[in-house]
Amino acid sequence: MLDRTPYIPFGEGPKLPPDLITALRHAEPDVPRLGADDRVLAMLSARRRARRRGWLFTAGPLAAAAGLALACGVWWATQKTQRPVDIVDAFALALQLRDATEPVRNPSTGRLLTTADVDALARQAVRIGGGA
Amino acid sequence: MRKLSRALLCLLLIGVALSWMPQTHARLVQAADAVRFEIVDVFASSAQPLAAYQFELRAESGDARIVGVEGGEHAAFQTAPYYDPAALRTGRIIIGAFSTANDLPPANARTRVARVHLEVHGGRPIYTAVRLAGATHGAVRTDVQFSTQSRPTP
Numbered sequence: 001m002l003d004r005t006p007y008i009p010f011g012e013g014p015k016l017p018p019d020l021i022t023a024l025r026h027a028e029p030d031v032p033r034l035g036a037d038d039r040v041l042a043m044l045s046a047r048r049r050a051r052r053r054g055w056l057f058t059a060g061p062l063a064a065a066a067g068l069a070l071a072c073g074v075w076w077a078t079q080k081t082q083r084p085v086d087i088v089d090a091f092a093l094a095l096q097l098r099d100a101t102e103p104v105r106n107p108s109t110g111r112l113l114t115t116a117d118v119d120a121l122a123r124q125a126v127r128i129g130g131g132a
Numbered sequence: 133m134r135k136l137s138r139a140l141l142c143l144l145l146i147g148v149a150l151s152w153m154p155q156t157h158a159r160l161v162q163a164a165d166a167v168r169f170e171i172v173d174v175f176a177s178s179a180q181p182l183a184a185y186q187f188e189l190r191a192e193s194g195d196a197r198i199v200g201v202e203g204g205e206h207a208a209f210q211t212a213p214y215y216d217p218a219a220l221r222t223g224r225i226i227i228g229a230f231s232t233a234n235d236l237p238p239a240n241a242r243t244r245v246a247r248v249h250l251e252v253h254g255g256r257p258i259y260t261a262v263r264l265a266g267a268t269h270g271a272v273r274t275d276v277q278f279s280t281q282s283r284p285t286p
Contacts, residue, residue: 088184088265088273091184091230094230098232125214126214126216126227
């Protein structure tokens with residue numbers, strides 16, 4: 001006949017006095033915690049971890065989807081407000097170059113603009129599948 | 133007897149050749165008629181003197197291929213306008229030009245701004261010019277009406 005330790009449901013088994021548990025912990029901190037209180041602590045921390053992981057799995061994809069939607073919205077808004085280049089833009093630049101008293105520069109790059117830029121702009125305007 | 137049969141055979145061959153030749157000639161004439169060239173003049177008019185224009189020309193029906201683009205009649209637009217060379221050999225082109233000169237086509241005057249040469253196969257196409265942009269002095273945008281007029285190349 002085997003000598004088996006009977007299963008003791010949680011909360012019904014014998015408990016060590018709290019001061020003894022504290023004393024044991026302080027005496028041998030590396031000893032694995034096997035007491036009933038420690039099981040509860042482990043269970044609680046596991047639940048907390050699981051809850052945290054659950055939030056991560058729920059909130060993560062949601063945040064990613066929201067970010068993607070925001071990026072798409074910004075891109076769409078810029079595309080909608082951006083007017084394609086047309087011949088009038090090239091004409092305006094040609095007039096600006098003609099009437100300028102000092103060198104005209106590209107405001108974003110600082111590069112000097114010439115009649116070649118007017119030509120390039122006009123060609124872009126009439127491009128099939130681009131421009132206007 | 134043999135000589136007679138040979139003569140008859142020769143006559144038969146000559147007859148067949150003579151009867152085939154006019155058909156071939158007719159077919160060649162028909163093929164030449166099927167491909168022809170047309171000129172499309174594009175006219176513009178606006179409420180302000182015209183300094184810049186841009187339009188899209190399309191052959192709405194039929195098989196028309198653009199083969200060349202010329203400037204207009206007014207001095208301000210006589211040089212060849214801007215267009216995409218990739219549009220040649222197709223039925224759709226975007227044409228644009230501007231002039232910084234002071235002498236511009238007057239307001240409310242119908243002036244030819246471009247001439248397009250096309251190679252046409254089959255039936256007569258319908259051409260439409262769609263307005264894309266227009267401007268007057270100082271690059272001030274203005275409304276421009278475009279119209280087309282086509283005729284066979286003389």
